[in-house]
Amino acid sequence: MSGVLIRSFEPVISDSARVLILGSMPGVKSLTEEQYYAHPQNAFWRVMSLLLDIDQDASYPEKLMHLKSSGIALWDVLRTCQRHGSLDSSIVPETETENDFKTLFQNYPKIRHVFFNGAKAEASFKRHALAKVKSFNIEYLRLPSTSPAHAGMSFEAKLDAWRIVLDTLK
Template identity: 50%
Template sequence: MTHIQSFDYVAAPDARVLVLGSIPGLKSLQEVQYYAHPRNGFWPIMARLLDFDPALPYPQRLEALKGSGIALWDVVHRCHRPGSLDQNIAGDSVEANDFASFFRLHPGVRTIFFNGGTAETLFKRHVIRGGIALPAGLEMTRLPSTSPANAGIRLEQKLEQWRAVLDSLRP
């Protein structure tokens, strides 16, 4: 099996929302960019929500997220997975990212949005059950995966559900 490792988180110190994926797919790993697959809906959705051009260079898209109070990361730090599909992650190979340190450095994060069910399941299994102390009152919401593998839901339908991210940033 192929050993893969996620990227560092992207977050400003004052982040209020954390968007969590599972672990980058092959195209993202090749490009060293979150959500690099051209058919992934993440950047088009965030661009619509935050009013920026989805064709901006990657560093500028990251700055748009950070400037809006959104942090971006993955649940899994390292695992074995052939290909890009989450269903192929070898469960016994999963090492979670260091969420205790993340929350210590980003005390303003009050909401986690999971980019799909696998991210939520992995978080519950490897972080919550792993005994990591989470901030009091932390809200967690699963959103539909932006992955092109989640083709049963149109982008517009995903966008409507992802509006919850924008709603959570309002005072």
């Protein structure tokens, strides 16, 4: 089964970005809504709201503005892939193409930390992009996925693990 060809979003980024948070590929709900982490059960915005003191009822553009003003950028490792549904495990590996991280890191030289939102984002980055960006002085760390599919970890444990993003910005 090949799956449907899907394309990720443009990065959410500003010149002040010091941290880049990478997902693998937006899920069906996110693609439909054209918003990062749009699935209501995804813990990403709840985590960011608590860490950065963002109103949980803020509009999507307000949330993005707050992330950018905090020095956080969002993007996905994959530019395109084929997948049925939203699960990372449904991504057809041989259809993966990566985003252009070399150009991104050249254009945004203040980025010094990359946090992967889950194992698939990290694995895809290592497979497709890491060798191309080895010359940049960037630290990489995988965090637990905020996806509702990663239900084996409590929200509190995820929030605690994600505090490193806030600590990095201090």
